[in-house]
Amino acid sequence: MAILIDRHSRIVVQGLTGSSGRRHGLLCRDYGSQVVAGVTPGKGGMNIDGIPVFDTVAEAVELCQADVSMIFVPPPAAAEAILEAGDAGIRLAVCITEGIPVQDMVLVNRALGDRSMRLIGPNCPGLITPGQCKVGILPSDIHRPGPIGVVSRSGTLTYEAVQQLSNAGLGQSTCVGIGGDPIIGTSFIDVLAMFNDDADTEGVFLIGEIGGAAEEEAAIWIRQNMRKPVAGYIAGVTAPPGKRMGHAGAIVSGGSGRAADKIAALRNSGVEVAENPALMAEVMQKALRSADIAGHDS
Amino acid sequence: MKLHEYQAKELFHRYGIAVPHSHLVRSIEETGQAADALAGSCIVKAQIHAGGRGKVGGVVRVKTSRQARDAARRLLHRPLVTAQTGPHGLPVNSLLVEEIIPVARELYLSLTLDRSSGRYCLIASAQGGVDIEQTARNTPERVSRLTIDPLIGLRAYHARGVARFLGLDGPLAKEAVELILALNRCFLDRDASLVEINPLVVTEEGHLLAMDAKVSIDDSALFRQKEVADWRDETQFDPLEVRAARSDIAYIKMDGRIGCLVNGAGLAMATLDMLSECGGKPANFLDVGGGADQDKVVEAFRILLEDPAVEGILVNIFGGIMRCDLIAASLIAAAKEVGCSLPIVVRMAGARRKEGRQLLEQAELNIVWQDKLASAAAAIVRQLSPAP
Numbered sequence: 163m164a165i166l167i168d169r170h171s172r173i174v175v176q177g178l179t180g181s182s183g184r185r186h187g188l189l190c191r192d193y194g195s196q197v198v199a200g201v202t203p204g205k206g207g208m209n210i211d212g213i214p215v216f217d218t219v220a221e222a223v224e225l226c227q228a229d230v231s232m233i234f235v236p237p238p239a240a241a242e243a244i245l246e247a248g249d250a251g252i253r254l255a256v257c258i259t260e261g262i263p264v265q266d267m268v269l270v271n272r273a274l275g276d277r278s279m280r281l282i283g284p285n286c287p288g289l290i291t292p293g294q295c296k297v298g299i300l301p302s303d304i305h306r307p308g309p310i311g312v313v314s315r316s317g318t319l320t321y322e323a324v325q326q327l328s329n330a331g332l333g334q335s336t337c338v339g340i341g342g343d344p345i346i347g348t349s350f351i352d353v354l355a356m357f358n359d360d361a362d363t364e365g366v367f368l369i370g371e372i373g374g375a376a377e378e379e380a381a382i383w384i385r386q387n388m389r390k391p392v393a394g395y396i397a398g399v400t401a402p403p404g405k406r407m408g409h410a411g412a413i414v415s416g417g418s419g420r421a422a423d424k425i426a427a428l429r430n431s432g433v434e435v436a437e438n439p440a441l442m443a444e445v446m447q448k449a450l451r452s453a454d455i456a457g458h459d460s
Numbered sequence: 461m462k463l464h465e466y467q468a469k470e471l472f473h474r475y476g477i478a479v480p481h482s483h484l485v486r487s488i489e490e491t492g493q494a495a496d497a498l499a500g501s502c503i504v505k506a507q508i509h510a511g512g513r514g515k516v517g518g519v520v521r522v523k524t525s526r527q528a529r530d531a532a533r534r535l536l537h538r539p540l541v542t543a544q545t546g547p548h549g550l551p552v553n554s555l556l557v558e559e560i561i562p563v564a565r566e567l568y569l570s571l572t573l574d575r576s577s578g579r580y581c582l583i584a585s586a587q588g589g590v591d592i593e594q595t596a597r598n599t600p601e602r603v604s605r606l607t608i609d610p611l612i613g614l615r616a617y618h619a620r621g622v623a624r625f626l627g628l629d630g631p632l633a634k635e636a637v638e639l640i641l642a643l644n645r646c647f648l649d650r651d652a653s654l655v656e657i658n659p660l661v662v663t664e665e666g667h668l669l670a671m672d673a674k675v676s677i678d679d680s681a682l683f684r685q686k687e688v689a690d691w692r693d694e695t696q697f698d699p700l701e702v703r704a705a706r707s708d709i710a711y712i713k714m715d716g717r718i719g720c721l722v723n724g725a726g727l728a729m730a731t732l733d734m735l736s737e738c739g740g741k742p743a744n745f746l747d748v749g750g751g752a753d754q755d756k757v758v759e760a761f762r763i764l765l766e767d768p769a770v771e772g773i774l775v776n777i778f779g780g781i782m783r784c785d786l787i788a789a790s791l792i793a794a795a796k797e798v799g800c801s802l803p804i805v806v807r808m809a810g811a812r813r814k815e816g817r818q819l820l821e822q823a824e825l826n827i828v829w830q831d832k833l834a835s836a837a838a839a840i841v842r843q844l845s846p847a848p
Contacts, residue, residue, distance in 0.1 A: 269611075321810060439833060
């Protein structure tokens, strides 16, 4: 079952004719994803390695039944690309673009509140349901189908976690990179709720980092609602305050957004948090074991 | 991107927000002349990208132009260390010489992003001139937070409500509404991530005036904020940070001696955490990014080697978009070009890891290969430890 995407997802790539869009559009297709269309305004009628290109997302929806959009549009036009997908009837938009102005995302975020489309990202690596469908730039070969849901604000750190999980025999139901920007379409809580209801997911691994309060909010939600074991890791314990650590959203400001507070909040909610990034698979196994023991006791 | 106080006040002035009369000066001579123009009595304020200036003598009230010159002699062209600058401080290259204004009340006003709601919010308090976060913690009823619906925007009725909360009435309330709306226009027009007036003062003459000004611009919007982007003061950054930014490399100077080169911000933070866990101290945060090419990796490597504090290097790459063999080739090219003799520990995982390892082992460099993050961090820490 997995969440958000599976082998039936029909993908349109907004920005397919650009170098990243083309490269990753074709890599997703190689993985087995159904990449049915591309959109680049002014380039309708072209085709990229057999994939038809349209001027508008509406045509891709109407003529190719696209329901998921992968967005590789440069920052100045990315917000508009997301809005266009929302109005064209796309179910799920995954925006890879990094560097979209915050003011544009404030408006997009508000507009999507009135629409049925879900946005993942921006500034994210996308998502993958191993063995079925990939929408994004994640390296395919480290993933294995299995029972662990992964949700993360990061890119390469997620790959590190996934590789550890796969090597430990823990495959993944779906891995979702929600993005490193201060404003993102889908939160930890949204994804946790989906994993909670997904029959294929037995436990969740959560990767957070400094900045904002999304991990603290997730911790409260987990305590009140989560029926499955959760383990995690928070990056940035040693990050100096007031400095933006690569991601636009990764900054400790005025005493808030600190890694120590996030780790404490998650542990308070029963989440197994890794002491360091080499122990990610171990804490996941530990969380699964203790849930199993708790399950037998009751 | 932070603006200096004088730049923020220049912006405020253009939007019709009253600020004190002032002169920006860069020498002792100019400071004396500016003080003379204000009849001697004035405030001399060091212009750096950090707060906490008042507590360490960076904001000086003087009575004569002689005292102003003394203040300038003490402040100019040396670093000022405040609670917010870190131990090395920030260089003071200019001073703002301002008229003294008799104050009746001090208030607080700011606009910023509320990440939880994904909207901008207007924060106001009748208690100005102090740390707003402390006020919010201790006496939350004295701080008003108004979340703005971006489809409606900040309207005059919102501003009237805030003026009332601040205890302003009559002509002052009217002035406050105009000021709040002007501040909002400035915030939106300039893609700011923060505009803050602390204190916003009611003068003894009964007018509102921005006594201090703090403005930060959203880095992601600089492509469409050309004028403000040109105001960047590179002296307020570490020279290596400035150089890295030119190549679009995310780099932050830190205090240790282990140089770090990583792809991806999250993995880079995790690598620093891993190093600390092993008892090592990172010299920097460095994320070469996802789609880095050879030139970028070579430049990143050069930046690490230019830092005199660096005694060893830890490279941690997870190959995805970026292939390990490409990174390996770049490392070899860079090390040969700059003649690196420092110990280097390389850990690679993911796409074309084996090919990367092969390249590095064939190159005649002081490189130790490790398969795991934990052992890589431990290896570089061990190499830099004094022999027993």
